[in-house]
Amino acid sequence: MKASLHHPLQAADVIQWDHHCDVAVVGFGAAGACAALEAARAGASVTLFEMAGGSGGASALSGGEIYIGGGSDAQTAAGFSDSAEALETYLQMAGGPDADADKCALYARNSLDHYQWLKDQGVPYKGTYVPGKVIEPTTDDTLIWSGSELAWPFREQAAPAPRGHVIQHEGWGGGRKLVDILEARTVEAGVDVQCNARVTALIMDGRAVAGLVVRQDGQERCIRATRGVILCTGGFCMNEDMLRRYAPHAAKLNDPIGVNDNGSGIEMGMAAGGDAIHLDEFFSTCPWIMPDSLAQGVFVNVAGNRFIGEDAYHGRVSRTMLDQPGGHVYLLVDNATFAQPLDIARIEIAAVGESWEEVEAELGMEPETLSATMRVYNRNAAQGRDPLFHRGPEFMTPLVEAPFAALKLDFSTSYFSFFTLGGLNTAPTGEVLDRGGIPVPGLYAAGRASCGLPRWGHGYSSGMSLADCTFFGRQAGLSAARNEPADAVSNRSIDVVSAE
Amino acid sequence: MKASLHHPLQAADVIQWDHHCDVAVVGFGAAGACAALEAARAGASVTLFEMAGGSGGASALSGGEIYIGGGSDAQTAAGFSDSAEALETYLQMAGGPDADADKCALYARNSLDHYQWLKDQGVPYKGTYVPGKVIEPTTDDTLIWSGSELAWPFREQAAPAPRGHVIQHEGWGGGRKLVDILEARTVEAGVDVQCNARVTALIMDGRAVAGLVVRQDGQERCIRATRGVILCTGGFCMNEDMLRRYAPHAAKLNDPIGVNDNGSGIEMGMAAGGDAIHLDEFFSTCPWIMPDSLAQGVFVNVAGNRFIGEDAYHGRVSRTMLDQPGGHVYLLVDNATFAQPLDIARIEIAAVGESWEEVEAELGMEPETLSATMRVYNRNAAQGRDPLFHRGPEFMTPLVEAPFAALKLDFSTSYFSFFTLGGLNTAPTGEVLDRGGIPVPGLYAAGRASCGLPRWGHGYSSGMSLADCTFFGRQAGLSAARNEPADAVSNRSIDVVSAE
Incomplete structure (x- = not known):
């Protein structure tokens, strides 16, 4: 059987490594860009593989809104007080019956630093507020109510504040501009970006991920990633077969928000032993x-x-x-x-x-x-x-x-856009966890290939997915860069079980 | 890392095989009993491992009701006409948005033969009908309305008939008697039944399942199953961690229907490359x-x-x-x-x-x-x-x-009993399919370790799970017995991907 999304290649079967890097990132949306950027800045040699001809992913189709709170300049200027505690409580409620308490807490404590980091990358924020119920501002204002903060039951437990921090941008679709800025920083940081490069399988060394197989120019190449592979391939809203098996109630909707959101990273991660959780959950809106x-x-x-x-x-x-x-x-x-x-x-x-x-x-x-x-x-x-x-x-x-x-x-003829919220179970570090809760060595994920802050369709708020993509993409990049390099294609490390 | 439910042992790491059989069955509820029985009758040497001290599983907690239609003796005697087509349509509707059309069709065409088979095993059916809305008969009558056949929208598309065929039994809980009868036949057929035997991991030979690790008398033993392993371990209604990750809306209910329904077979099957689908679905009732x-x-x-x-x-x-x-x-x-x-x-x-x-x-x-x-x-x-x-x-x-x-x-204090409906994706043969839809060589599943006829909580009907357990348990047993034995611990068979 040939290696595929469902069957990793064993490192022992690799005849020749065609390329070496410390960290390989798969997917060039916001999550992949942030992961690559932080890994490169932490000193790793990073290669980023993108299936399409250029950066973008579902991030570039978005409004470029990021869920940030705790008392930002824009919140304060508009007369709102907010706290990390209120943000954390809101994220917990919005995460539904299995909210990830650790990720909610980490993000809530660090969202203002993350906002500063985004500014430092050159993401512009005018800091001005638009009142009312808007999906995204069409003016160049940059703060809106983007969730259910004022609505019951959220308002009763989490002190409300507007938290949708939108990139300064006239008209719709600021997400494209956000990705362009992150791309520029990524290239400056020395990330080796390879587009039109479709990753077809992971390469395993025993339990550990050692690299990946990528199809480029009609050839399959074996890439050794010494410190880790980071899957930032998006969700599976464009994979009808996965929708049918895992999220059949989303399958009837007619407008998937995605570019190549075919679930390939989720499939590869599961094939490498990763756990995928809450695959039935999806965001949808009309x-x-x-x-x-x-x-x-x-x-x-x-x-x-x-x-x-x-x-x-x-x-x-x-x-x-x-x-x-x-x-x-x-x-x-x-x-x-x-x-x-x-x-x-x-x-x-x-x-x-x-x-x-x-x-x-x-x-x-x-x-x-x-x-x-x-x-x-x-x-x-x-x-x-x-x-x-x-x-x-x-x-x-x-x-x-x-x-x-x-x-x-x-439901079948009106315009219901949607994307999936379930994905690989990750630690706040971005490490992909197996079904026993143990990290799969060398494997990381971020964005909608993972199950992150947003994981409950009924609780989703705008900006929550990009917050998760960018912040936890960064964590994954840092974690991979700091990962101890595995010995070059070591032997399997599983214990021998003997009878007696 | 030690082999576990989440990490199969590699055959190459087995020092000594402690036991050989053609087919190993895990779990001694109705599914396991039927699988073992058919495998043994087809000429295979079969060893059945049960974690508890004896047979039973969730099947023994049930009413012993099996969903059968198409014009049984009992249906006819009570004046109902039924057809395989109506049964198939009902099963399709009850299966929800991703009903398994092949399984519905196969079962509908064969349910009367299956009924005869059950009788041939000694399962008694008086053939008498109890009208009205009952959960299970407390008299020894054996035909009831056990689903939504008369209710909208089912009645509009599938001609209604009562299809709950209950083992002849005074009082509640005929499931125990059903399992006892199947157990007797299993033993007569020469199945080697080993109780107090907890299976802790599968053993893989490359992509194929070669056997299993079982803990007995404080020792771990390596069991070689030449033709296959059949997982009949039930669902995961008693595994709080799995409920939280996969079916959080069931986690709040207070009465899991199960004995050792800890999801171990689903976990082992996934670790061997099997796909698990519709894990969010569950039956519940008050x-x-x-x-x-x-x-x-x-x-x-x-x-x-x-x-x-x-x-x-x-x-x-x-x-x-x-x-x-x-x-x-x-x-x-x-x-x-x-x-x-x-x-x-x-x-x-x-x-x-x-x-x-x-x-x-x-x-x-x-x-x-x-x-x-x-x-x-x-x-x-x-x-x-x-x-x-x-x-x-x-x-x-x-x-x-x-x-x-x-x-x-x-919902939190009233008595809501429940069990899970998601599980390993299987072909009608009982073969466990991987995420690409290809069978995992040597691996079979039946009952609630698999995702079978019942897979949508809103469509469940009494007798549907036992119909699935018994009928598709039999298919799995036959399939495994006929499986070509793999060469004794062959080398991995995955293709080498080379880069030019």
Whole structure:
């Protein structure tokens, strides 16, 4: 059997090492760039392999938002106080039922230093705040609310502050600029960047990762990485087979956010003995809060019932939508809050009426379902309270101005973008852990190839993945650079079990 | 590093083989018994290792119900017609978004032959039918409705028939008797049964499984299994660490159904290169339909909304409960339907009132939430229809006789039993597949160590796991017995990748 993503090559079977380096990094998104940069600065010779023709990955498709807190210049200038404790609590809550307490604590204590580090690399931050519910700023402002900080139950346990620190950039898509800056620093630091280089297998020396096989110019080359291999290959939102086996509820969505997010690093890491956890988890969102007056709407499922405080982060609301039965949900708005949804969202107007009873009837719903929901909602909204789902008072607008409309968000036809959150289990150092919790020698991972700070679709907040990519990418680079080099292709080190 | 569940021993490192057999089976529940039996009858020398002092596993804790259809004697005698096609469709629907079409088809075509095989082993079936909604018969009758066949949406696509074929047995717990019978046949067939034998690692010869390490009498012994190892070790409902990493939503439940269901086979299979899929899925249930008048009740969540047709299989209803926010749900009943819940279920009466409005108020719920739900429900129930959740007409009893009560099912304190449904990905032959879909030579799995027919908590039906254990256990046994023996500890067979 040929070596592959699923079957590492044994070092003893390598006829010739075609290239030597201390640290090999796979993938040139934000995680890979940060890992390579720190490894090189720590004195390691670093080779970075990227499958595509250049840097980017899913990071370059993002808004370039990084989740940072604890009292940054921008937070202070905008009049917000924040603390490392509040940030840590928020990260813990957002991490869901198996949040990684160590990573949350480490990141929370160091996010301001990390922010400074990003500035030191040349990432520009204007330090100005945009209020309101925005997905990313289209101006060059750089601080926004990017999660569920103000929403229940988060606001009750973690003192809220805006923490989405966005690269200074006009318009959408600051992620490309962020990666460009990190790429420039990476090259300056002497990292040997090799693009159009597809890594096809790891090379193992007993339990340890010794290098990798890469396909370049039609040839397979064996690369010896003395101190370690760092997998920064992204998630698996573009691998239909993996989605089916591990995250079938994401498989029905139509817009994977990725470039080459084929799960190759997760597969290679598992084949090397690494544990992959929470593979069923995914982030998803539908851009229903643009135009922003729609953010005052009320969501109901096909039974006419609300299911969440609609003021939570759009990803949390969208992920909860997907839990609802019937394949679609409705966003209810009145004349005052109605706006034509973005074309791209493919949200259609399903019913219009002079009363909620008429909308209910036009949707073919039972009398006293949707209309009863809206009667309760409007009664409470008039008092600025939501005893059912704890929506914040500023979003409790009574929907009482005719005509009324129901917009339909269909899970299979509306625009639901998504990416996966499960991946290789790593220590805060970036070391890949095996199923017994022991590091696989010589193997590191960061970004969405790993299971990091974001690991629960219902808790995701914008900037959390890039925070994880950049910060824990750096840790992985440092750890690999400091790793004691393994003896050149030593013998297997597993104990002999004898009978007797 | 010592060999362990997470790190196979290499055959080259075995100093002495302490025992030789053609086929080694690990675990002596129903799956292991059937695997061993078929392997032995096919001419293989079989050794079966069981960690406990005797046979049983989770199978012996069950009701001994097996999901069989297509027109059995019992179905026909009770006046039901059924077909292999209807059975296959039902299994497909019950398997959820990644149902295994090949296994569903193979089982549906062969379930009557399998039923005959079970009878041939001496499993008694009286062939008599018990109507109604029962968890298992307490009489010695042997056919019941054991799933969601009559419930929406199943009834619309798969012609309903009762398919729970239960071993003839007075009282609860026929599973113990089923395993005893299979054990007797296993011993008669010449299987070498070794109890108090804990398998601690697999032994690999390159990519192939060559044997296993077992701890017996304080010693570790190396067992050579020439034709294969069959993992029948059950799921991981009793391994808190695995639950946290792979199925954190099950980790909060308090009653794992298992004996030694510690996931050891899944871990060893993964360490040998096997793929494990749908590890997040689990069956769960709370015994709320005993006494059976409670089955006429209505479930609402903390927002006062219904969330499922309550006539679905109790496991499907219970699993959907756990998706609801707030940590508990309420079962609403009136004077006519009220009965004291089973003590064991730890379901408490949370509110009583002369009207649904009073119950609503006593629960501290918003006016017009629960009471509006019940107004709609009672109006529709009077007409025998449920346009919202499609509950069958025979379960649409208006709840109109005061006093009214809300029973509270708390997810953390009520009795929620559960077991895991994810496991090693296997072919219908029982071969364990690697992440590329290629069999791991010499490795087989069956029962809840594998991901079989049941793989979606919301679709589980009673008898589906034992059907899978027994039928696919047999396939695994046959496959292993027919496997070409590997050359005694051959060299690794992986291709050498050379660079030019």
